[in-house]
Amino acid sequence: MQQIEQETLRLWEHAFEPNPGQREKFYLNVAYPYPSGAMHVGHGRTYIAPDVIARFQRMQGRTVLYPMAFHVTGAPVIGISRRIARNDPKAVALYRDLYRVPPDVLAQFTDPLAIVRYFSDEYERVMRACGISIDWRRRFTTVDPPYSRFIEWQWKHLGDEDHVIKGAHPVRYCPACDNPVGDHDLLEGEKAEILQFTLVMFRYHDALIPTATLRPETIYGVTNLWVNPDTIYVRTLVDGMPWIVSREAARKLALQDHTVEITGEVAGQELIDQLVSHPLCGEVPILPARFVEPDMASGIVMSVPAHAPFDYIALRDLQEEGSYAGIAPVPIISVPAYGDVPAKDAVERARIENQDDPRMEALTQEVYSAEFATGRLYERYGGEPVRQARDTVAAMMTAEYGSIPMYEFDTRSVVCRCGGQVFVRILHDQWFLQYSDPAWKSQVIEHLDTMTLVPPEVRAEFERTVDWLKDWACTRKVGLGTRLPWDPAWLIEPLSDSTVYMAYYTIAHHLKTVSPDLLTPEVFDYIFLGKESPSLPDRETLDLMRREFLFWYPYDFRFSAKDLISNHLTFQLFHHVAIFPRSLLPRGMVVFGMGLLNGAKMSSSKGNVFLLEDAIQEFGADTVRMFLVGSAEPWQDFDWRNELVASTRRQIDRFRSTIEELRMATGIPGDIDRWLASRLQGHIERMTGALDRFQTRQALQEAFFGIESDIRWYRRRLPAGSAGSSYLRALSSVWVRLLAPIIPFTCEHLWKSLGEDGLVSYAPWPVPDPSLDDAERELTEDLLARTVEDIESILKIIPLTPSAIIIYTAPAWKREIFVTVAAADNKGTVVKEIMKDTGMRRRGKEVTDTVRQCTTLIHKLPPHIISRLIQGMPDEELLFLNAAGFLEKEFGVTVTVRDAGESTHPKAVLALPFKPALVVE
Ligand SMILES: [Zn+2]
Numbered sequence: 078m079q080q081i082e083q084e085t086l087r088l089w090e091h092a093f094e095p096n097p098g099q100r101e102k103f104y105l106n107v108a109y110p111y112p113s114g115a116m117h118v119g120h121g122r123t124y125i126a127p128d129v130i131a132r133f134q135r136m137q138g139r140t141v142l143y144p145m146a147f148h149v150t151g152a153p154v155i156g157i158s159r160r161i162a163r164n165d166p167k168a169v170a171l172y173r174d175l176y177r178v179p180p181d182v183l184a185q186f187t188d189p190l191a192i193v194r195y196f197s198d199e200y201e202r203v204m205r206a207c208g209i210s211i212d213w214r215r216r217f218t219t220v221d222p223p224y225s226r227f228i229e230w231q232w233k234h235l236g237d238e239d240h241v242i243k244g245a246h247p248v249r250y251c252p253a254c255d256n257p258v259g260d261h262d263l264l265e266g267e268k269a270e271i272l273q274f275t276l277v278m279f280r281y282h283d284a285l286i287p288t289a290t291l292r293p294e295t296i297y298g299v300t301n302l303w304v305n306p307d308t309i310y311v312r313t314l315v316d317g318m319p320w321i322v323s324r325e326a327a328r329k330l331a332l333q334d335h336t337v338e339i340t341g342e343v344a345g346q347e348l349i350d351q352l353v354s355h356p357l358c359g360e361v362p363i364l365p366a367r368f369v370e371p372d373m374a375s376g377i378v379m380s381v382p383a384h385a386p387f388d389y390i391a392l393r394d395l396q397e398e399g400s401y402a403g404i405a406p407v408p409i410i411s412v413p414a415y416g417d418v419p420a421k422d423a424v425e426r427a428r429i430e431n432q433d434d435p436r437m438e439a440l441t442q443e444v445y446s447a448e449f450a451t452g453r454l455y456e457r458y459g460g461e462p463v464r465q466a467r468d469t470v471a472a473m474m475t476a477e478y479g480s481i482p483m484y485e486f487d488t489r490s491v492v493c494r495c496g497g498q499v500f501v502r503i504l505h506d507q508w509f510l511q512y513s514d515p516a517w518k519s520q521v522i523e524h525l526d527t528m529t530l531v532p533p534e535v536r537a538e539f540e541r542t543v544d545w546l547k548d549w550a551c552t553r554k555v556g557l558g559t560r561l562p563w564d565p566a567w568l569i570e571p572l573s574d575s576t577v578y579m580a581y582y583t584i585a586h587h588l589k590t591v592s593p594d595l596l597t598p599e600v601f602d603y604i605f606l607g608k609e610s611p612s613l614p615d616r617e618t619l620d621l622m623r624r625e626f627l628f629w630y631p632y633d634f635r636f637s638a639k640d641l642i643s644n645h646l647t648f649q650l651f652h653h654v655a656i657f658p659r660s661l662l663p664r665g666m667v668v669f670g671m672g673l674l675n676g677a678k679m680s681s682s683k684g685n686v687f688l689l690e691d692a693i694q695e696f697g698a699d700t701v702r703m704f705l706v707g708s709a710e711p712w713q714d715f716d717w718r719n720e721l722v723a724s725t726r727r728q729i730d731r732f733r734s735t736i737e738e739l740r741m742a743t744g745i746p747g748d749i750d751r752w753l754a755s756r757l758q759g760h761i762e763r764m765t766g767a768l769d770r771f772q773t774r775q776a777l778q779e780a781f782f783g784i785e786s787d788i789r790w791y792r793r794r795l796p797a798g799s800a801g802s803s804y805l806r807a808l809s810s811v812w813v814r815l816l817a818p819i820i821p822f823t824c825e826h827l828w829k830s831l832g833e834d835g836l837v838s839y840a841p842w843p844v845p846d847p848s849l850d851d852a853e854r855e856l857t858e859d860l861l862a863r864t865v866e867d868i869e870s871i872l873k874i875i876p877l878t879p880s881a882i883i884i885y886t887a888p889a890w891k892r893e894i895f896v897t898v899a900a901a902d903n904k905g906t907v908v909k910e911i912m913k914d915t916g917m918r919r920r921g922k923e924v925t926d927t928v929r930q931c932t933t934l935i936h937k938l939p940p941h942i943i944s945r946l947i948q949g950m951p952d953e954e955l956l957f958l959n960a961a962g963f964l965e966k967e968f969g970v971t972v973t974v975r976d977a978g979e980s981t982h983p984k985a986v987l988a989l990p991f992k993p994a995l996v997v998e
Contacts, residue, residue: 082698085825086205092838093210095140097628103134104142104632106579108641111261111571112147112196113154115176116203117686118717119672119679122705126669126773127636128209129706132818133768135210136842142629144215144582145204147197150558151571152256154189156495162187165496175684189557193218203690207698208821210838215585219574223588225559226596227581228574233562233598234656235510240517241551245505247271247484248550250332253497256555257504259572260644266491271484271501274374275471278479279353279361284312284319286353289374289483292445293474294466295381297458298409299355301401303366303378303391304345310376312341321348323376332502333484356478364401366391368432374485382406382420384448386440389420390432410463412452419444419452508567509548512651518543520654521647529634529665531771532712535642542647549573549648572644576652579663580605583629584622591618605657631657634665639712642668667771670714679717687717699820700726706773706819707781713774728781729823732816735788736827739809742801749794750804752858755851756787757808762845764815773819780815784808790862794963806831811843857951859942860991861960868968871997881971882964885985885994886953888978890917891927895990898931900947923986930989938991950990957993 107127110120124145131143160168161183172178172186178195185191197218204211217224235241248257249269260267274289277296288302304310311324315335321343322330331337345365352360368387369378380388383406395401406418416422423444427436452463461469474480484501491499511517521543530536552567558574561567581588584604588596595614602608604622613619637646646666653662672679679686692701704725709715760783767776788808795801810831817824817837828837868882887895894911901907908928911917917924935943957964957974964972977988988994 079697081826082206082822085208085822088825088836089205089208089210089838092836093141093143094212094214095142097625098140100138100140102142102629103131103139104579104583104629105131105134105634105636106142106144106582106632107635108637108645109146109148109575109578110200111153112149112193112200113157114171114196114681116200116689117679117681118674118689118692118701118705119686121207121689121692121701122672122711122715123636123638123669124204124209125207125702125705126711126771127634127667128207129702129773129776129818130634130768130771131210132821132838133842135838136814136817136840138841141210142582143209143211144585145201145211145213146216146578146582146585147193147200147218148571148575149190149193149197150219150556150569150574151259151261152254152553152556153262153494154192155556156254156262156493157192158187158189159495171681171684175681175686176688190220193220203693206693207689207702210821215582217581217585219559219571219578220557222593223591223596224578224581226593227578227601228559228569229562230596230598230601231577231652231656232559232569235652236563238655240511240514240655242509242511242548243506244509244548245334245503246507246509246548246550247273247333247501248504248507249486249491249499250502250504251493251495251497251499252332253495254493254555256553257502257507257550257570258493258499259570261571262494263499264492264494264496266486266488266499269486269488269491269499272487274483274485275474275480276375276483277379277474278356279379280356281321281348281351281353284321285479286321286377287375287483288377288379289485290379292381292384292467293471293480294454294463294469295384295409296357296379296470296474297454298381298383298407299361299379300382300392300404300407301361301380302353302363303369303380303388304348304363305367305369305371305376306345306349306365307367308345308369308371308376310343310345310348310371311339312343314338314340321377323371325372326375329485329500330483332500334503356474356480362401362404364392364395370489372489374483383408383418384410384420384444386420386424386429386444387432387437389418390424390429390437393424394431409455409458410448410452411455412448414447414451415444419448504550507550508552508561508564510551510573510648510651511548512546512648513548517651517655518546521650524650524654524659524662528663531634531665531667535639535666535668535712538639538642539647542643543650546647546651572648575645576649577656579632579635579649580626580630580657583626587618587622587625591615631661631664634667635663636667636669636711638669638671640671667711669711670709673714673716675718676716692722696722696726697729697822699729699822703729703777703781703820707777708774710772710774729820732781732785732820733823733827735785736809736813737830739788739801739805740831742803742805744799744802746802746804748854749791749858750802751849751851752854753787753791753808754804754849755855757784757811758845758847758849759855760784760787761811761815761843765842765844768818777819780812780819784812784815790858793967797966813837814840814843852945853949853951856942856945857956860951860953860956861963863991864957864993864995865964865967867992867995868964868997871995872968875997879968879970879997881973881998882968883973883975883982883996883998884957885975885977885980885982885988885996886957887988887990887993888976890920890978891931891988892950892990894924894927895931895935896947896950898928899935899943904932927989934989934992942991946991953990953993 105127107123131141135141172183182195251258274291275293276287276289279286308323310321311327313320313327315330315337327337327339348363349365351363355361382389382392408418412419423440427440448463454461454466493499525539551570551573552561553570556568558568561569599610599612603613603619604626674685674687677685704722760779764776764779813824813827824837897911898907908925911924954974961972977985977994984994984996
């Protein structure tokens with residue numbers, strides 16, 4: 078197999094380099110990879126599934142562009158090179174042992190660009206080895222000078238149209254890197270959202286104790302504070318005021334526009350049982366609670382036991398130990414579905430034993446959601462619905478009682494790729510893409526409406542993302558990339574310089590011949606927007622590029638994993654609508670599921686991956702392809718298991734040897750060839766339909782397993798000694814072409830051995846030939862196959878050695894009933910209808926029994942067979958008489974066919990249309 082693959086790769090070396098022409102185009106692309114490590118089988122599907130579509134479209138006669146480039150912007154690769162430089166054991170293990178980078182190359186990895194060069198070559202090599210039909214002439218990286226000129230052009234437009242603003246915002250920030258961090262920069266906590274808490278200020282002697290809450294309206298129900306007795310808190314001066322907070326909180330506040338000076342320590346234990354003044358009135362005690370995390374917000378929590386299940390149960394636990402009997406929950410919110418004290422109600426209904434119960438988190442969410450949706454503050458606290466009161470109370474606390482905001486992640490443990498903890502920082506003079514702009518959002522929504530999204534369910538997720546997207550910190554101080562044209566102290570960050578590069582692909586190969594200095598914004602304005610300007614150089618080259626861009630754009634489909642919906646896939650729509658005219662906006666997107674390895678999520682950093690190259694070595698590229706696109710539809714998760722992959726390889730081997738046999742057959746085509754030909758037209762039609770809908774798994778079912786099982790039946794039906802007819806040669810040609818998009822190496826090889834010209838990659842896609850349709854023949858063959866199955870299952874259960882089989886076919890009057898029942902809209906009145914006929918009426922109970930049996934049978938049969946049968950019942954007696962020889966050969970006994978209506982055998986009455994009665998003697 079290896080040899081076939083090598084030979085085929087040579088044939089393909091420049092086979093997929095399309096230029097504009099007369100034929101219809103199809104342009105598909107995927108999110109380009111960040112080449113900082115080796116590809117694993119999870120990456121494989123991301124590129125292989127689009128390749129199946131690319132190859133399918135190409136065989137349909139379209140000019141297909143499938144380009145690839147490498148995204149190297151940002152800090153990750155710098156972080157990796159630093160970790161390798163300081164011999165970080167984890168990084169070295171990953172690169173030396175898992176990715177098997179040769180020692181001399183690894184030594185060069187102290188230069189970030191060496192990492193990029195090594196892995197982008199590696200990616201190209203492995204993608205080629207997978208048979209992915211990419212036009213490599215257009216390959217580039219995002220730090221190539223022409224690309225930077227392109228990004229400058231894009232950002233000039235964004236800036237001119239006020240999509241970029243300067244401001245102060247809370248962002249995810251790594252102090253070790255001194256840089257804001259995006260999803261791709263994170264080792265842990267990729268989905269972390271920044272939440273805005275309100276700090277409620279309690280007074281303790283001369284100091285303030287701030288407690289952070291997302292529910293300021295519950296301030297009226299506070300009965301106590303919680304402090305962790307095992308934590309050492311710090312006394313600090315925050316903006317000159319004395320505060321008591323956790324040490325972690327002090328560090329966080331310093332990143333959020335506060336001056337922070339630590340002046341001393343105070344043990345949590347010391348604070349227990351002390352009293353603090355509630356900001357509104359009265360005093361409450363401080364109680365001990367080990368669930369309080371010093372690393373969460375201020376590290377001290379206010380307790381609202383009537384409405385917070387955690388607070389309720391922590392208080393109950395203490396009271397069961399005999400302390401704090403005087404404290405009772407203070408309810409302040411009424412919620413329809415709950416009693417007076419909602420937290421108590423929820424805890425008791427769920428039968429929660431203590432605060433360590435794992436269901437507490439979900440229960441808390443349930444109470445919070447119910448109170449937010451339907452809760453209302455008691456009249457004496459203002460009487461507002463919770464959803465309004467939250468803002469009213471927060472505003473009041475801020476204006477009159479010293480509350481301020483504090484930002485914190487919604488998930489614990491957010492870790493940068495450099496290994497450092499990530500914090501929320503308020504960044505000043507930062508540049509933001511104004512994704513919050515309602516006018517920009519509505520342009521995106523309007524365009525989204527016109528797009529084809531696969532699977533359709535993702536539409537709602539896109540709409541939600543557009544709706545909640547906030548301003549995006551789009552520049553960084555450190556990393557690789559392009560500088561912001563009007564403020565070169567800043568670099569454009571990775572998710573923001575990778576939004577319209579699908580346009581760049583269309584001309585990438587031409588740009589390599591132009592000096593980057595000539596690539597002014599005016600030049601790109603001409604190429605992409607057709608804008609004239611007096612200073613344009615070399616019109617001829619520019620016109621060539623403009624024509625090529627207009628040939629390919631807009632792109633037809635972008636393929637990507639579903640975790641990019643919430644950022645990249647939506648960002649690219651924002652940028653397209655901001656820059657390109659409506660006629661050049663993206664047409665469609667296909668969103669993928671995730672890859673699992675033996676049931677667990679694949680993750681390079683956790684070592685749970687199987688490298689794509691190893692998979693190709695072990696199983697062959699076609700096996701890897703067929704498994705990845707055939708085991709699940711693209712949008713479903715797939716699970717790589719070596720034993721299943723091995724069985725895929727055996728299927729391909731079987732296919733290859735079958736084709737080698739089929740092409741040798743020379744017999745005269747007979748009746749059964751008509752059946753085989755007719756079936757094949759159906760498979761062609763259904764496989765084409767499946768690939769039109771990107772259903773690679775369904776396509777494989779039709780084209781591989783469907784045709785294979787037909788051939789098995791066909792061979793069974795051949796007379797003894799026959800290897801089949803010359804029609805099998807024609808079928809082989811169709812079959813090889815149908816599977817070529819999925820297993821192109823095998824098919825390219827078989828195409829040659831069939832004596833066909835050229836590459837199968839460019840062979841015409843089979844189209845169904847209606848003149849070969851023979852529905853009647855398919856129907857009778859189906860009936861015969863069902864009858865054979867029935868005989869086999871009878872033979873399995875009877876103890877005797879059979880000597881004869883008698884087939885009783887249903888009499889004419891039962892066929893009449895079958896058709897009437899099958900065609901009836903109202904199955905309830907069908908007996909009455911039939912009984913209008915005097916002949917039927919005379920048969921009495923026999924008729925009602927037959928109606929019942931036919932109804933059951935009709936439910937079991939596939940709908941396409943029913944609709945065929947309504948048009949005309951086959952002559953079953955003739956069919957079985959013709960097939961008697963075949964049946965005798967199959968079962969080695971005499972076979973007789975009789976009309977059940979003329980028999981007195983007790984089993985004969987069981988005969989139904991399309992289900993003869995069978996007697997084995
Ligand atoms: Zn970092």
